Amino acid sequence: xxxxxxxxxxxxxxxxxxxxxxRIGQRLSAWWPDLHGxxxxxxxxxxxxxxxxxxxxxxxxxxxxxxxxxxxxxxxxSRVFICDDSALPLxxxxxxxxxxxxxxxxxxxxxxxLREAWRVLASGGRLTLVVPSRTGIWARSDRTxxxxxxxxSATQLHDLLRSTLFVPDHEDRALFMPPFHGKIxxxxxxxxxxxxxxxxxxxxxxxxxxxxxxxxxxxxxPASSQQKKLRxxxxxx
Numbered sequence: 001x002x003x004x005x006x007x008x009x010x011x012x013x014x015x016x017x018x019x020x021x022x023r024i025g026q027r028l029s030a031w032w033p034d035l036h037g038x039x040x041x042x043x044x045x046x047x048x049x050x051x052x053x054x055x056x057x058x059x060x061x062x063x064x065x066x067x068x069x070x071x072x073x074x075x076x077x078s079r080v081f082i083c084d085d086s087a088l089p090l091x092x093x094x095x096x097x098x099x100x101x102x103x104x105x106x107x108x109x110x111x112x113x114l115r116e117a118w119r120v121l122a123s124g125g126r127l128t129l130v131v132p133s134r135t136g137i138w139a140r141s142d143r144t145x146x147x148x149x150x151x152x153s154a155t156q157l158h159d160l161l162r163s164t165l166f167v168p169d170h171e172d173r174a175l176f177m178p179p180f181h182g183k184i185x186x187x188x189x190x191x192x193x194x195x196x197x198x199x200x201x202x203x204x205x206x207x208x209x210x211x212x213x214x215x216x217x218x219x220x221x222p223a224s225s226q227q228k229k230l231r232x233x234x235x236x237x
Contacts, residue, residue, distance in 0.1 A: 002106045003145045005045065005068040011145055012048045016181055020144070021048050023174045023193065024130060024206065028052070028099070031128065031170060031210050038096035041120070043085065044103025045145075047072040056097075062088060064106070086112045090120045101130040105149030114164035121213045127166060128210045131157065138179045138205030146179070146205055157209055166211035173197070175205030 011017040028049060035056040042050050042061040050059050051073070060079045063069040071078035083089055085107060098117050107113045117127055132139040132151035139151040152160075158168045176193055 002064060002066040003045075003102065003148055005063065005070050008045045008067075008102060008145055009070055014181070016144060016179060017048075019177065020146075020175055020205075024101075024208070025049055025052055027172050027174055027208055028128065028130075032097060032126075035097060039094065039122075040097045040099070041088075041090070041095045043098060043100045043117070044106070046099045046101050046103075047080070049099065049101065064103075066106075067102075086116050088116055088120050092119055093122045093125075095120045096122050096125050098125070098127045099130075100127070102145055104129055105131050105151060110160060111164055114160065114166065118165050118213060123213065123215060125213050126169075126210060127213070128208065129157065129161075130206050130208050133173065133202075133204050133207040135202040136173075136175070136205045136207075137203055138175055141179045143181065144179045144205075146175070152207060154207060154209075157207060161209065161211045165214040167214050168209050168211045170210040172208045173201060173204030173206065174208060176200050176203060179205065 012021055029052055032053065035053045037057050040050065040053055040056045040059045042059070043063075045063065045067065047061050047070070050061065053059060058079075060081065061069075061072055062081055062083050062085070064085055065082055069080045069082050072080050081089065085103070086109065098121060100117070104110055104113065114127075121127060132146045132149065134151040134153045134156070136151070138144060138146040141147045154171060161168050176195070176197075
């Protein structure tokens with residue numbers, strides 16, 4: 001089940017959504033501090049995080065039909081397109097970085113999605129996945145978009161990546177504060193984030209893994225390289 005794009009946008013406009021974007025964004029920026037001259041693809045609903053990389057040569061976002069789409073960026077032509085996650089309308093080896101968030105946990109065929117990401121990723125390219133953690137509090141609550149779809153354990157995610165010719169390189173976790181909208185709980189966010197990485201590791205809301213493209217001969221079924229017509233989201237706002 002996909003969350004609706006407008007529900008996702010409303011979440012990120014809320015205090016709890018801003019907390020999630022800030023904490024996840026801090027870790028993403030640490031992994032990818034500079035994307036100057038590179039091509040960035042967001043999959044799922046990655047646009048709240050993509051403004052951090054304005055130095056990228058090209059940024060674009062693919063959103064699934066089941067979710068719908070919202071134009072991005074706020075200024076200028078929209079760089080959002082709607083497509084099936086197993087048939088990206090992009091050439092082989094054409095993207096340097098892929099960020100998947102609110103994506104893999106909703107995939108009917110996650111291996112097919114990752115093989116398609118492998119196809120469009122350039123040699124030396126990197127993929128970052130942000131998924132709900134199976135042991136975390138956020139996956140057990142429908143108060144946020146991270147409570148929908150199929151959560152993952154670290155072992156499950158690493159095994160899935162390796163089976164689709166990715167090499168997991170870095171792992172992190174985020175969102176230690178319980179997913180409540182009350183001001184009292186949100187006021188304790190700094191305490192949760194200070195104690196969480198050391199004492200509350202299993203309770204983190206999301207699991208984050210950065211992986212690199214493996215280049216030796218694939219044993220998995222290759223994703224189709226057939227080009228699909230690019231369907232750009234109208235820039236209505």
